[in-house]
Amino acid sequence: MVKRNPNMAKLQSGYLFPEIARRKNEFIKKNPNAKLVSLGIGDTTQPIKPHITKGLADEASRLGTKEGYSGYGAEQGLEELRDRIAEKLYNGAINGDEVFVSDGAKPDTARLQLLFGSNVSIAVQDPSYPVYVDSSVILGQAKGYNQKKSQFGGIEYMKCVPENNFFPDLEKTKKTDIIFFCNPNNPTGAAAARGQLKQLVEFARKNKSILVYDSAYSQFISDKSLPKSIYEIEGAEEVAIEISSFSKPIGFTGVRLGWTVIPNELEFEDGTKVNKDWNRIMTTLFNGASNIAQRGGLAALDKKGMKEMEQTVSYYLENAKVIMASMEKLGYEVYGGIHAPYIWVRVPGKTSWQAFEEFLGKANVVTIPGVGFGPSGEGFLRLSSLGNRQDVDEAVKRIERSLK
Amino acid sequence: MVKRNPNMAKLQSGYLFPEIARRKNEFIKKNPNAKLVSLGIGDTTQPIKPHITKGLADEASRLGTKEGYSGYGAEQGLEELRDRIAEKLYNGAINGDEVFVSDGAKPDTARLQLLFGSNVSIAVQDPSYPVYVDSSVILGQAKGYNQKKSQFGGIEYMKCVPENNFFPDLEKTKKTDIIFFCNPNNPTGAAAARGQLKQLVEFARKNKSILVYDSAYSQFISDKSLPKSIYEIEGAEEVAIEISSFSKPIGFTGVRLGWTVIPNELEFEDGTKVNKDWNRIMTTLFNGASNIAQRGGLAALDKKGMKEMEQTVSYYLENAKVIMASMEKLGYEVYGGIHAPYIWVRVPGKTSWQAFEEFLGKANVVTIPGVGFGPSGEGFLRLSSLGNRQDVDEAVKRIERSLK
Numbered sequence: 001m002v003k004r005n006p007n008m009a010k011l012q013s014g015y016l017f018p019e020i021a022r023r024k025n026e027f028i029k030k031n032p033n034a035k036l037v038s039l040g041i042g043d044t045t046q047p048i049k050p051h052i053t054k055g056l057a058d059e060a061s062r063l064g065t066k067e068g069y070s071g072y073g074a075e076q077g078l079e080e081l082r083d084r085i086a087e088k089l090y091n092g093a094i095n096g097d098e099v100f101v102s103d104g105a106k107p108d109t110a111r112l113q114l115l116f117g118s119n120v121s122i123a124v125q126d127p128s129y130p131v132y133v134d135s136s137v138i139l140g141q142a143k144g145y146n147q148k149k150s151q152f153g154g155i156e157y158m159k160c161v162p163e164n165n166f167f168p169d170l171e172k173t174k175k176t177d178i179i180f181f182c183n184p185n186n187p188t189g190a191a192a193a194r195g196q197l198k199q200l201v202e203f204a205r206k207n208k209s210i211l212v213y214d215s216a217y218s219q220f221i222s223d224k225s226l227p228k229s230i231y232e233i234e235g236a237e238e239v240a241i242e243i244s245s246f247s248k249p250i251g252f253t254g255v256r257l258g259w260t261v262i263p264n265e266l267e268f269e270d271g272t273k274v275n276k277d278w279n280r281i282m283t284t285l286f287n288g289a290s291n292i293a294q295r296g297g298l299a300a301l302d303k304k305g306m307k308e309m310e311q312t313v314s315y316y317l318e319n320a321k322v323i324m325a326s327m328e329k330l331g332y333e334v335y336g337g338i339h340a341p342y343i344w345v346r347v348p349g350k351t352s353w354q355a356f357e358e359f360l361g362k363a364n365v366v367t368i369p370g371v372g373f374g375p376s377g378e379g380f381l382r383l384s385s386l387g388n389r390q391d392v393d394e395a396v397k398r399i400e401r402s403l404k
Numbered sequence: 405m406v407k408r409n410p411n412m413a414k415l416q417s418g419y420l421f422p423e424i425a426r427r428k429n430e431f432i433k434k435n436p437n438a439k440l441v442s443l444g445i446g447d448t449t450q451p452i453k454p455h456i457t458k459g460l461a462d463e464a465s466r467l468g469t470k471e472g473y474s475g476y477g478a479e480q481g482l483e484e485l486r487d488r489i490a491e492k493l494y495n496g497a498i499n500g501d502e503v504f505v506s507d508g509a510k511p512d513t514a515r516l517q518l519l520f521g522s523n524v525s526i527a528v529q530d531p532s533y534p535v536y537v538d539s540s541v542i543l544g545q546a547k548g549y550n551q552k553k554s555q556f557g558g559i560e561y562m563k564c565v566p567e568n569n570f571f572p573d574l575e576k577t578k579k580t581d582i583i584f585f586c587n588p589n590n591p592t593g594a595a596a597a598r599g600q601l602k603q604l605v606e607f608a609r610k611n612k613s614i615l616v617y618d619s620a621y622s623q624f625i626s627d628k629s630l631p632k633s634i635y636e637i638e639g640a641e642e643v644a645i646e647i648s649s650f651s652k653p654i655g656f657t658g659v660r661l662g663w664t665v666i667p668n669e670l671e672f673e674d675g676t677k678v679n680k681d682w683n684r685i686m687t688t689l690f691n692g693a694s695n696i697a698q699r700g701g702l703a704a705l706d707k708k709g710m711k712e713m714e715q716t717v718s719y720y721l722e723n724a725k726v727i728m729a730s731m732e733k734l735g736y737e738v739y740g741g742i743h744a745p746y747i748w749v750r751v752p753g754k755t756s757w758q759a760f761e762e763f764l765g766k767a768n769v770v771t772i773p774g775v776g777f778g779p780s781g782e783g784f785l786r787l788s789s790l791g792n793r794q795d796v797d798e799a800v801k802r803i804e805r806s807l808k
Contacts (some may be wrong), residue, residue: 060696
């Protein structure tokens, strides 16, 4: 038969979340009476707010009418939605035609890798969202996996730990073609200061790299002095692509809606506009986000919708406060959780998976082992604030009881 | 700056449909009073039927409630939907866990290419849906473009023309790793007989190829003796992947819902199950089809929904009859249109683009130039029956008036 794609063979066991699901199910089998509470996977739990729900439901109903029916839309998204994203979320720093609507930040990451091809080198934050590395491996950009270092060859891992304020030491960072940077960060919850982002843009400009800036959590930034978009930094439009998402701030994880911005100024070495090739990728390999999801996105960006978005974000950030207070009370070192829905907790004297098993076994609370996000995540757990308040309270109570 | 991906540079100008849109817009600019009617792009026009619409709208509303909210679903799709596809559309010839739900056949084609990687060789029908070739080029499977032959090097083009009954001469077909085969065919509308599909499966088995069988139009097959799925052919489960879609039969082109079947029996040379790697691709690079779309798909597969699907398909097939009758009356050689929504018309003494311009200029009717689907499509036009009856009638009237 056909030879297996050698890049697929290079991938390491299980994408993190299925592996956690497996261990969780194993635990349930052995402990059928245990009632688990999850501070784990970053899945939203709060119902979509009324005005945005109406945007979705109305469009769904309209599709059953002669006047309201629509088939294929532009693969790049509804013009109205592209314009509104540019206006409401970027204050006009970019134009609607530089916004490409999609079914989410994760599939856009995969398509960006297709855009770049196999011959580019990448850098990622360590720890980071596993999809950057895995998609790079699938495209064949990476060399073999080094078990000892828990790293793939050919990928530059930029250490982001409490000791460097979760910002990479750029002087020691090797030049690569592409730099993935998630801010506010998944998993550490760190949000970069303006000065740090200036350094990052400067670094990309100097090295002639493309910065892929993942702002999926930018709506959680509560401090107005912190940039929400990379385009708030001068010169970023010449080096940066921004991926983002409606998933977390309005509960669209299951509805599927995101976008990618590629400014007209961004060019490849030969002068080809990057968004010209991106347009070809999107029209050739993608067929547009669901029209229903897009109408929901439009509703989220009018006055009522923006208010609802704030309410949803506030709810989760309140959860984060509860979790942080509790973990601090227990004496843990705690990071993130202020401008992001994730709390990053150091588990001294334990590996991440040991701590994962301890939280699961003693408190019946599901967490995410930090090492799943990269070797520098070892010794940490990621706790998510995206649950129901009731579950968060219960989880915190159990942790306080059984892990003090 | 970063070097442009050389595979992107290899792609030929514009994906077919944007190019048609460009020429159409140019025509409108020059003829602002002309009222165009389209028999062109295969976009659905009929409202989604009531029961299926209710499936969509109810789920959209449910997302606004505490009890009904759902976030991320399994990337592979709702278990219920996977099972129902297996049961209702495959009569149990495959299992639900072999069905992977997605946002459509086009994006699944791109992901399949990621699964296979750069080192495989592919064969396509000539003419064929452009995405197979373009995705292959983007992955780097193809060599340079030969302008004279209008073909990429390294891709095996299987001629499908009236002279061979639109079925490739397999004795002359070179062995490749992957064979893309669309049936009923886009663009020719041809539906293969059982004996032909047996030959095809036999050919794939003999060559140890993987057959990627695109059945996006299978619901249009009106003759019960013709197979709707490749798994009706013995032994296909060991060589065939089937891609399919809800787009055309229930008007979900804008809603976005499709699926891919990879049987457990299908293995790579080293014994790795193909659907194990596919599961990794889907969980790593995709985030699930919209939950709203999936609930609509479930509604389409109950008794009422299946009835509605039949009604929608019948409507379009009636359109096809009208178009075919008219073209035959004008003396054209006409193919397809019976088991597919496409009619394939020979335009003697003209190139496809000349005929396209003639239909546009004289009858103000938009068509698709056959050559856009491959060199053997030269001298043909593809007419789509997916329009409104009124538009079809108007188009036919104009064609009969101005092109006789």
